[in-house]
Amino acid sequence: MGTEFLKIMDPEEVEEIISGLPFKTKIEKISIEEAHKRVIADDVYATINLPPFNRASMDGYALKAGDTFKATEEEPVSLKLLEVVGAGDVPEKGIEHGTCIEVSTGAPIPEGADGVVMVESTDKKNAGGNEEDNEILIYESVAMGQNIAAEGSDVKKGDLLLSNGTILTPNKIGVLSAMGLVEVPVFAKPKVAVISTGNEVIVPGQDLEYGKIYDINSRTISDAVKTCACTPIHSEIVKDDYDSLKNKINEFKDADIIITSGGTSAGAGDVLRMVMDDIGEVLVHGIAVKPGKPTLIGLIPEGSDKKVLFGLPGYPVAALMVFHIFVAKFLRRAASLNDKNSNIPKFKLNLSRRYRPARGRSHNVLVKIDGDTAVPILKDSGAITALAEADGFIKVPKNVEIIEKGSPVEVIPFDVNF
Amino acid sequence: MGTEFLKIMDPEEVEEIISGLPFKTKIEKISIEEAHKRVIADDVYATINLPPFNRASMDGYALKAGDTFKATEEEPVSLKLLEVVGAGDVPEKGIEHGTCIEVSTGAPIPEGADGVVMVESTDKKNAGGNEEDNEILIYESVAMGQNIAAEGSDVKKGDLLLSNGTILTPNKIGVLSAMGLVEVPVFAKPKVAVISTGNEVIVPGQDLEYGKIYDINSRTISDAVKTCACTPIHSEIVKDDYDSLKNKINEFKDADIIITSGGTSAGAGDVLRMVMDDIGEVLVHGIAVKPGKPTLIGLIPEGSDKKVLFGLPGYPVAALMVFHIFVAKFLRRAASLNDKNSNIPKFKLNLSRRYRPARGRSHNVLVKIDGDTAVPILKDSGAITALAEADGFIKVPKNVEIIEKGSPVEVIPFDVNF
Numbered sequence: 001m002g003t004e005f006l007k008i009m010d011p012e013e014v015e016e017i018i019s020g021l022p023f024k025t026k027i028e029k030i031s032i033e034e035a036h037k038r039v040i041a042d043d044v045y046a047t048i049n050l051p052p053f054n055r056a057s058m059d060g061y062a063l064k065a066g067d068t069f070k071a072t073e074e075e076p077v078s079l080k081l082l083e084v085v086g087a088g089d090v091p092e093k094g095i096e097h098g099t100c101i102e103v104s105t106g107a108p109i110p111e112g113a114d115g116v117v118m119v120e121s122t123d124k125k126n127a128g129g130n131e132e133d134n135e136i137l138i139y140e141s142v143a144m145g146q147n148i149a150a151e152g153s154d155v156k157k158g159d160l161l162l163s164n165g166t167i168l169t170p171n172k173i174g175v176l177s178a179m180g181l182v183e184v185p186v187f188a189k190p191k192v193a194v195i196s197t198g199n200e201v202i203v204p205g206q207d208l209e210y211g212k213i214y215d216i217n218s219r220t221i222s223d224a225v226k227t228c229a230c231t232p233i234h235s236e237i238v239k240d241d242y243d244s245l246k247n248k249i250n251e252f253k254d255a256d257i258i259i260t261s262g263g264t265s266a267g268a269g270d271v272l273r274m275v276m277d278d279i280g281e282v283l284v285h286g287i288a289v290k291p292g293k294p295t296l297i298g299l300i301p302e303g304s305d306k307k308v309l310f311g312l313p314g315y316p317v318a319a320l321m322v323f324h325i326f327v328a329k330f331l332r333r334a335a336s337l338n339d340k341n342s343n344i345p346k347f348k349l350n351l352s353r354r355y356r357p358a359r360g361r362s363h364n365v366l367v368k369i370d371g372d373t374a375v376p377i378l379k380d381s382g383a384i385t386a387l388a389e390a391d392g393f394i395k396v397p398k399n400v401e402i403i404e405k406g407s408p409v410e411v412i413p414f415d416v417n418f
Numbered sequence: 419m420g421t422e423f424l425k426i427m428d429p430e431e432v433e434e435i436i437s438g439l440p441f442k443t444k445i446e447k448i449s450i451e452e453a454h455k456r457v458i459a460d461d462v463y464a465t466i467n468l469p470p471f472n473r474a475s476m477d478g479y480a481l482k483a484g485d486t487f488k489a490t491e492e493e494p495v496s497l498k499l500l501e502v503v504g505a506g507d508v509p510e511k512g513i514e515h516g517t518c519i520e521v522s523t524g525a526p527i528p529e530g531a532d533g534v535v536m537v538e539s540t541d542k543k544n545a546g547g548n549e550e551d552n553e554i555l556i557y558e559s560v561a562m563g564q565n566i567a568a569e570g571s572d573v574k575k576g577d578l579l580l581s582n583g584t585i586l587t588p589n590k591i592g593v594l595s596a597m598g599l600v601e602v603p604v605f606a607k608p609k610v611a612v613i614s615t616g617n618e619v620i621v622p623g624q625d626l627e628y629g630k631i632y633d634i635n636s637r638t639i640s641d642a643v644k645t646c647a648c649t650p651i652h653s654e655i656v657k658d659d660y661d662s663l664k665n666k667i668n669e670f671k672d673a674d675i676i677i678t679s680g681g682t683s684a685g686a687g688d689v690l691r692m693v694m695d696d697i698g699e700v701l702v703h704g705i706a707v708k709p710g711k712p713t714l715i716g717l718i719p720e721g722s723d724k725k726v727l728f729g730l731p732g733y734p735v736a737a738l739m740v741f742h743i744f745v746a747k748f749l750r751r752a753a754s755l756n757d758k759n760s761n762i763p764k765f766k767l768n769l770s771r772r773y774r775p776a777r778g779r780s781h782n783v784l785v786k787i788d789g790d791t792a793v794p795i796l797k798d799s800g801a802i803t804a805l806a807e808a809d810g811f812i813k814v815p816k817n818v819e820i821i822e823k824g825s826p827v828e829v830i831p832f833d834v835n836f
């Protein structure tokens with residue numbers, strides 16, 4: 001009556017196997033507008049200087065610093081105003097001794113000028129007069145280069161700006177924009193086929209006939225796949241028989257990774273194991289963790305490459321937990337996220353009440369987060385109310401006899417935040 | 419030469435004003451497939467029982483528990499096998515005394531049965547014989563209801579499953595799927611127009627003429643808007659003159675919120691203030707925080723409602739910091755996220771080196787996260803290299819004279835994680 005488990009493995013052993021699973025990254029060019037949260041696939045060097053020209057960093061007057069050497073509040077220096085240059089304008093004149101040009105923040109520094117005096121330290125000699133005649137009174141001595149951001153002082157053409165593997169957060173995308181880039185090479189998001197199996201499972205929206213239940217896992221796992229920076233490919237529901245499942249797996253030539261749920265118990269419905277024994281290689285079948293024992297991990301040859309398949313349990317809670325413990329890490333790696341750039345929030349909380357684990361097996365307990373405490377939800381992994389209440393779960397290692405109320409626990413959330 | 423600031427306000431005062439800004443939420447129905455990370459806009463009650471029928475929770479044999487009363491390993495009870503019912507099948511027969519029906523996990527319990535014995539506690543009397551003749555040996559006594567998940571035992575029709583305001587994480591979406599729902603009412607994402615102003619600013623991809631720089635803010639702020647569960651509406655770049663800006667703001671009738679950057683210094687380019695004085699009301703103009711002093715917050719009347727406008731500084735670092743400190747919280751509220759469901763990850767780190775704040779004003783310092791430490795980046799807010807290096811920033815309250823090396827600091831990240 002069905003296949004035996006390969007050999008029940010400890011979670012640590014399974015994690016070791018997962019860390020060695022193969023994945024070939026691909027690179028694609030995308031528009032900057034689509035780049036948020038993508039991972040850059042090349043080093044980015046500066047293609048221009050920044051600022052691209054000598055620029056005023058204050059509103060004021062560009063001048064020769066030497067002309068203001070003796071300027072004080074009591075004895076201002078008077079300079080002839082030649083023109084007014086706003087940000088985005090091009091100066092038409094150059095500075096000679098005894099002259100100045102009004103500049104706004106961001107305006108180019110005129111030829112011949114080597115300092116800018118802040119507008120607050122100046123006055124117009126003939127306020128209200130004809131601008132051509134205006135003389136500007138300078139009340140302070142200006143140093144060479146003062147209030148000028150020199151061309152290339154921030155970024156020099158050829159500087160390394162962003163390293164391969166950087167996540168494109170808003171500020172990093174700003175760096176690309178500053179270079180005038182409109183496209184960026186990024187690692188392609190792995191495509192993950194998500195297949196629910198089961199003769200009793202039907203698609204939401206259909207009439208619920210006697211003996212049937214609505215599919216949950218293909219939706220929950222697809223959404224969980226998104227939280228790992230991968231793209232889910234939704235499948236039709238597959239009947240729990242050898243041919244249907246084998247054909248469906250073979251159909252997903254385009255997918256980089258396959259995740260199934262259901263059909264992995266060592267019981268009547270154990271068709272995934274038989275299919276995988278025939279078309280590929282089973283690396284893991286059976287993990288000593290509750291829930292999640294029937295989990296399967298295998299490889300399917302594809303040309304010279306191998307495609308990874310995860311077979312999750314059928315119960316929704318079990319499927320999600322196994323996903324987070326064993327699958328998510330691999331997907332994040334396939335998506336070129338690493339430990340540094342994929343900080344999963346860790347919720348370090350305290351257990352709301354004493355918890356006495358059942359048996360010696362390592363297991364996972366659903367929890368609801370309530371302020372600073374994690375409240376255990378003691379329902380079986382088939383319960384939908386458990387899904388409704390839970391925010392995540394905690395891991396309980398094997399042979400733990402009791403966790404006292406108030407003990408620190410680390411909650412693995414079912415989702416990360418906005 | 420330009421407008422004066424309204425009155426420089428302390429950050430706390432500004433936060434108080436922001437917490438009172440108006441926003442009208444809208445509700446829309448969307449497909450479950452699009453619902454990940456959206457916020458549900460109604461209480462969801464169960465429309466069906468779960469399980470929807472009495473269901474086997476183990477592979478085994480459905481029977482009358484009373485028939486197994488005396489069964490032991492040594493003296494098994496023999497029952498006649500009537501049929502085999504898999505998950506998704508409908509039983510054709512009912513159980514009478516002395517009979518049993520094989521059931522898979524998830525299969526409906528046949529009429530007349532009140533318990534299921536695990537397959538592991540049974541044997542076939544005539545292994546290999548004709549199935550019609552088969553007698554099953556039961557080696558243990560079965561309790562009433564054992565291994566049966568009764569209809570409605572998990573969820574009863576009419577139960578409250580998810581409350582208004584719940585974020586639809588994968589597990590919560592699973593609850594909707596379990597009900598067979600294909601649509602869900604959610605709060606519409608606020609539409610946020612993002613407008614860069616400046617005569618010197620040009621769109622990336624164009625040739626960089628002398629005196630011009632590429633637009634950064636409309637890209638960084640648009641992406642930052644996404645991290646607040648809002649939808650950015652990208653605008654063309656607007657010239658720094660009264661009519662252009664006023665027309666552009668009036669153009670965004672469809673936007674729920676408007677964010678501009680640039681043009682808010684109390685200097686030559688201060689057109690936003692003039693526009694807002696004419697078409698609306700200025701609540702804040704000038705905040706005692708560095709960088710970010712020229713920030714403006716205003717209201718624009720729209721029928722009987724008022725639309726909020728934020729005017730950010732022009733320098734990219736300043737614009738992003740002001741966004742995170744003052745704007746993000748309002749956007750999250752507008753997106754119906756609350757403190758409980760919008761856990762922004764807090765990075766509690768230690769300062770990598772002694773830091774001596776300049777002056778007494780409260781300010782923000784860019785930092786790079788390096789392991790457990792936050793490394794200050796001491797560059798001005800116009801620097802693009804600062805954007806490239808930074809992971810976020812820390813707040814330094816006013817009148818802090820020194821922060822010692824190793825002091826605990828809280829880093830506000832420029833993005834949240836996957």
